[in-house]
Amino acid sequence: MSLLGTGDLRRIFENLDKNGDGQVSLEELNWLLEKIGIHYSMDELESSIDKSSLNFDEFLNFYNSISSEETMRTGESKSRESNEGDVNQETDLVEAFKVFDLNDDGFISWDELQSVLSKLELWDKRSERDSNSMIRAYDTNNDGKLDFEEFKNMMLFTISR
Template structure:
């Protein structure tokens, strides 16, 4: 599965959102998944998503998690060839964290996250204005900020 760009994801989201309410229901998501050959029941889909509908941001996270799981599966098949990759991965994640931690305080705030996503072209009016939800998904200590470990969990798509 090759990753789609943001514009492609917006178009898919808008086509799935048949009633124009800014949400994609699990039925609509299930319809899409079946079209690409992924057959899953609504109960299983609900357990993966954790809610009955997805807004644009949730849809992007869902897509991103599928891509990362697919890439992770490919990596596991080649793990014998990659002994030093954990150190490389940790280093890459630390560099990425510094990109988001604009003030260098060791935490990523909502404002920093939105600023970086805006500069990358990944944040616009379609996705709403509240990034607190994005942070809260991985904010295990509920301080409203992401520290490095929480950021790492987010990037590796571990369940919070």
Template sequence: MMSRLGTRDLRRIFENLDKNSDGQVSLEELNWLLEKIGVHYSMDELELSIGKTSLDFDEFLYFYDSISSEGTARSGGLESPEGNEGDGDQETDLAEAFRVFDLNDDGFISSEELQSVLSRLGLWDERSGRDCSSMIRAYDTNSDGRLDFEEFKSMMLITIS
């Protein structure tokens, strides 16, 4: 399960994706975002799942809710509610999320890696930059300045509870 983002964060992501400011995010723009965070769909799967070629903000929120509450299907498509695998794969979902943030595959998430991923999502700016270090420190139980998987898991389970 992914960490839940607030409406304000989702609005910023939507506005960053909406390059021509028409109030719509195209499937190409949405697919670009999904690939940046390590979620891969074919354009056909995405269009079939969404049923249209672009999303307004409310539809974008609905899409986010559907993938964050159900998780992503291992086969590459979106799961239907009746196909939800439940909490049995929570560890797998957390491991996948950890890999998105662990950019250099060293088994740890540094403040720089966290900032990089948040920047790609449009969720980091100069004002929020201090938050990356403090977020790491808040869950860094062994005080090594970075999060290992267990520390990341603790952070995510608190965040999504």
């Protein structure tokens, strides 16, 4: 799946859904995207979503489309689709990495991970333990932070599960 699990995404969705109607408006979604450093104009968001609000399943689909899941394919050949998917996936991973690399130094530190999760209202004591173990598990050079290749390996492993 992705760096954030379905339970985490459910909590984000419920926090965004201020009126409890089971829908997140484009304004609420845009607010979240701005908080995590992803900038869409409302026109871009409206044209990419083509709806005025999203239910939870649609929210999950949108999240997956911006966090390294391959997007829907055209009717082109399988080999071309695969190559384009690889390029799209790499581009998506670079963009996701930038969201977490707050100081733009080419690494994701534990503090940066905590900061992004806090902005998403996903930070608690359990998250602290999970974040530390997540960085340690994929930090192959043991420098206490993730470079892009380590982040990419973590994301690709998580997606393939």
